[in-house]
Amino acid sequence: MANTHEVAFKLNGKDVQVSVVPRELLIHTLRDRLAHTGPHVGCETSHCGACTVDLDGMSVKSCTVLTVQCDGAELFTVEGLQQAGELHAIQQAFHEEHALQCGYCTPGMLIRAWRLLQETPEPTEQDIRYGLAGNLCRCTGYQNIVKAVQSAARKVADHKVAAQAPSA
């Protein structure tokens, strides 16, 4: 299809440029063109959150965002959470609290939880459950995910890490 658009955005701190047809979904650009296979497709209706990425400071479902809408945007995916080879506090907490099983929802959960902690640095259990309600998990029953976010919040408060955007 000849009708392509040049789209430029920052992905995990790096400038990228892609040439896409208007209907291409962000999740496909990320996964198929840019080899960022962390975000996954689960439902195609914005419900499951496996494809969650951070777009200009907001958690969005990349299965229902058009890539052309992202021109000039700043995007973060799970691949950007790790800093200089060090796991982010939220990644560490998910591991320590056994907050994942099959791992399919995990990238979306992590990037959403990372944003949640910036929106609400000292979340209650209710804040966390409400804040993660757009991300489904079929394996864990959420209990350990809640614990992980609480633990990460404490770590962040101690080390002041999640307030910064991760760099590439």
Added chain:
Amino acid sequence: MGDMTELKAREDKLQGTGTSMLRKEDARFIRGQGSYVDDIQLPGMLFGALVRSPHAHARIKSIDKAAAKAVPGVVAVLTADDLKPVKLHWMPTLGGDVQAVLADGKVCFQYQEVAMVLATDRYAAADGAALVEVDYEELPAIVDPKKAMAPDAPVIREDIAEKKEVGHGPRTHPNHIFTWEAGDKAAADAAFATAAVTVREEILNPRVHPCPLEPCGCVASFDKGTGALTVYMTTQAPHLVRTVLAMLSGIPESKIRVVAGDIGGGFGNKVPVYPGYVVAIVASIVTGVPVKWIETRIENISTTGFARDYHGVGELAADADGRIKALRFTALADHGAFNSHVSATKFPAGLFSICTGSYAIPNAYARVDAVYTNKAPGGVAYRCSLRVTEAIYLIERMVDVLAQKLGLDKAEIRRRNFVQAEQFPYTTAFGWTLDSGNYHPALEKVLQACDYEGLRREQAARRADPNAPTLMGIGLATFTEILGAGPTSVCDILGIGLFDSCEIRVHPTGAAIARMGTMSQGQGHATTYAQIIATELGLPASDIVVEEGDTDKAPYGAGTWGSRSTPVSGAATAQAARKIRDKARKIAAHLLEVAEGDLEWEIDRFTVKGNPSQWKTMKEICMVAHTGNLPAGMEPGLNAVTYYDPPNMTYPFGAYLCVVDVDKFTGEVKMRRFYALDDCGTRINPMIIEGQIHGGLTEAFAVAMGQQMPFDEAGNHLGNTLLDYFLPTAMETPHWETDYTVTPSPHHPIGAKGVAESPHVGGIPCMSNAVIDAFAHLGVTHMDMPHSAWRVWQKCNELGINKRQTP
């Protein structure tokens, strides 16, 4: 012997059985580096999209591919006619039936596979699929299984209408699949005839879907040069699938490689072979390039393995004290348009015959009649082993119904009927031998932890107050699971025995690799198996790599479903490790110049009895095994492979308690408390076990409180997206409390029983029992799942309790 601190330090280093070792598999997932099937990109790969039927029952008059083929990027459109020359338009199913890969002249359920469009990318494939023009002549559809065997019912499967016999008896109607019976009907009938009390209920296990977050899919790659086929796919049973593919395609099994990378949840949904896989494989063989097929969520919910759809009738006969004398269970099973239910060949209705549960019931009879309807095929054992969920749901509901009729407390009726600790191994009226159990202490522990008596008093006070805005329900479930399928003598799939395997290779440095016939979908196998090996071999679990899912590497096994990994492959692992340890002992004896019998195993080494300063560590022995100084005639190396066919199933059990508050005016059910005590024998990784229980309870909550797959009269699916189909979020999922007792399996090498399905099997009846208990004082004996606010409100309305009382 070293001092205790030193021994403890050595033991801790291993992170063996009993340790909550953090998962080895997490590292890639938390970095977004998992490798799921849709992550696979091969050069020149085409994308396949399926054209599916809008009708539940219709004849195909013609298919016009022209418009689809004109779409830029579309390479080919395949229909049944294209599959016929390679004889792949029909395939065998795991239920012993055949299923159309692409509809052959007629469609039998909505969304049935009709054609596949192959294109250079997924967008072009979708465009093409929308433009394939199929001319249908609609036929009357059967939606209600109760009408399937009416004399004038339309024949769904004309291809086998003339078939008179099935494996388990004569077919009595063209829409009849099988009738399967277990137990002793005459004995059960006789007990019913003389019983002091009998109860009967119609109990539905509605059609639900396991709905893992990752849909199904595959990448098929046929190499014309070598004639070898590689298929990357979402499968819980790679070896079984390879065998089926070989039978289907005629390609030698040794030239087929099935690779299951990371799997985004299975829950039974990823056991069967689906038409999409087969068409993608054919397409790769035909085009000579790799073909990817990934289903959408709509396709996943509406066409891949659903679960349940058992329309049951339960009956109990008891004496006046509530001691159960006999049980009769019958069920009408809606298997959809093709019998592709995953069942053991020897038991077409699976382990439905565990329906005596935890109780010593002397007489029992079960019967399942399965019928075809115009619904999707592929019934799977959703987070249970082959229909044990249906069985336990029935008995746990019926025990409550009996208690209610007798005015007996629901804990007391369970105490009176439990198999006693001293009766194990206990053979049930259906012939299964429960290996071990200790039911009374488990129940008492739960009752005490939750202050059952206090809850009962609170409930009595609530019931006495007609102005209370909420009803209070207390649910109990005391269940026994049947896991570890299974002894090949009683359990197989397509005739293949359900053994499993482990191959361990220990390297000179003491690091080891273990390859298994099972396949993890998130259960933490890489950690659990490594911990078993760590304990058996005295090598640190962190140095042991576990690989599964690649049929070129792993020994043959039946895969991961029915919680069989720990009971079967876990046993194979322990036995393979013990073979290696036996050889290591010989080497140690040789090196220390003592007889084997003079050595004892101590955590990570062999020490000389009576001379504890003399030892050889396992790590030292690993090096020696590869460098020389071996006993005369001994082969170098430390490898072993074990194929383990268990002598019996394992029978984990549990006692669950649930407290709910039901809003009389809105019908909303609030789960105030859920306490789950599980006994799965030896606990390998308590952290992983607890995680599995949380997940199983959450799936139980979804089934009990909100899931169903509704159809209209024409067979249209009325809810196949996550907009319609209930998957609980963090908001509505309750908080789970867990507890345990330990009753090891006497026949498993390390006493482990398997656990991940128990919370689903026990959780569903416990939640249902709680909701129904809230209405028990109003004369309600049963309400079908799901207990959604709408349905519960309907019950409140019917009972007239949603009216404000005027003072």
